[in-house]
Amino acid sequence: MVRSFVFYLIPQFSLLPFSGAIETLRIANRMLGYEAFRWRIASDLGGKVYSSSGIAIDSDSSLADERRALMGEKRADLVLVCSGLDVEDYYNKSFDAWLRELNNRGCRIGSMCTATHLLARAGLLKGKRCAIHWENLPGFTETNPEIDAHADLFQIDRNIYTCAGGTASLDMMLNLIGREFGDGLVNAICEQALTDRVRPSTERQRLPLRARLGVQNGKVMQIIELMEANLAEPLSLIEIADAVGLSRRQIERLFRQEMGRSPARYYLEIRLDRARRLLAQSAMPVVDVAVACGFVSASHFSKCYREIYHCSPQQERAQRRQARMVVRENAMSLAV
CATH class of the missing domain: 1.10.10.60 (Homeodomain-like)
Structure with missing residues (x-):
């Protein structure tokens, strides 16, 4: 069975966690010798989306396309929202409604870097433990005092996946892959990616x-x-x-x-x-x-x-x- 991922890009998204997550899936497919993971890139209107570094990524589908896909064979197994700078300036009621629709249908939903803000605004984090980048934690907790937010690398709470960004996306994806395919595949990916271990979710973000x-x-x-x-x-x-x-x-x-x-x-x-x-x-x-x-x-x-x-x-x-x-x-x- 092929596992389908959607990476939803918000303008000014952070390129490092996005590319780290996709590369982990690509290496997993290569090590397995078959396509266990498939992904597509989505955005509000489709077309190009610029990262915070100015590099443009071409998206495969629009929000309207993804809303239609929810009802058919192209429904994703996991939707990961990728954002970065100035996430607090992003407002799209249709996007918020789509996130709630995904949640109501039992889909797995995740965030990378600052996109935890967007999951919170859509009402998906009530009663859930979540992770966010240490730099954004003070503003997030002041704005959302009822949410259990932490400066963890990542958190998985039922159907919600939150990742602090940076290289932590690699750790979260390796955790997901390990749950299904075991340590052997995870170790093979680590060797290819030149990383010596999978960090636990609660390992500190900042240097001592x-x-x-x-x-x-x-x-x-x-x-x-x-x-x-x-x-x-x-x-x-x-x-x-x-x-x-x-x-x-x-x-x-x-x-x-x-x-x-x-x-x-x-x-x-x-x-x-x-x-x-x-x-x-x-x-x-x-x-x-x-x-x-x-x-x-x-x-x-x-x-x-x-x-x-x-x-x-x-x-x-x-x-x-x-x-x-x-x-x-x-x-x-x-x-x-």
Whole structure:
């Protein structure tokens, strides 16, 4: 039996997870010696779809074609929605309705990279555990507090498949293939793809702090982890000192040595970094962004933001909106 996949491309989709997933299926067919997997590319109107890197992919079918296929022999075994940059700007009621129709008919539905946003908007993630890229997790959880979202590589919850993107699509596809064909085929694919293992779904997305920040001191790493876990309600330096068993003076000295700035300054910077992501990834009012990042007032938030990024939160959002419009206009001109 041939397993049929549909890859539905959203403009500005991320090319890496898309190509990684398809290449995994292609290698599986080659190792098996027959066509166990078949796929087609779909998009809203059919034709070319531009990735975030500017590379165009020709789609085989349109949304209208896929809605008709749902009732016939071409019905897919798994539909994977692929998106990337500016997914929050994508609105298509017919697409949302099609996702719900797929779900109601018991079809398997998945997302790669930021497309978890689209499954959530269609109402498919209630009561489900899902994965999304770590960079998009803050905005997603603030917008969808009722959804059980995690910075996992991928998650499979009943008929819903969510993948954080990047190379995690390879891990998710290998997991699917292994369930049906076993470890022998998975190992053969890994050897062809020059990867030494299949990562478990819950393996961390980001590099460990030691590698990411160059932090060597274990106490400093412990403090930074505490800070990152308490952005909405920042801990006082006294609370941090009690938690790690150091004095305030010791913490101040360690941060100067390891991070080149005070713990208060570093804490402020990571809260503002989260605020910047929320401004870019959500339509939350600025005052709500301020509260979500532990600021007592919008005015204090704006003052701190301007000090670090040399513009106000409102200006940052307007500049990003303008940049997205330019990208869309360039993509439309290329399509013509």
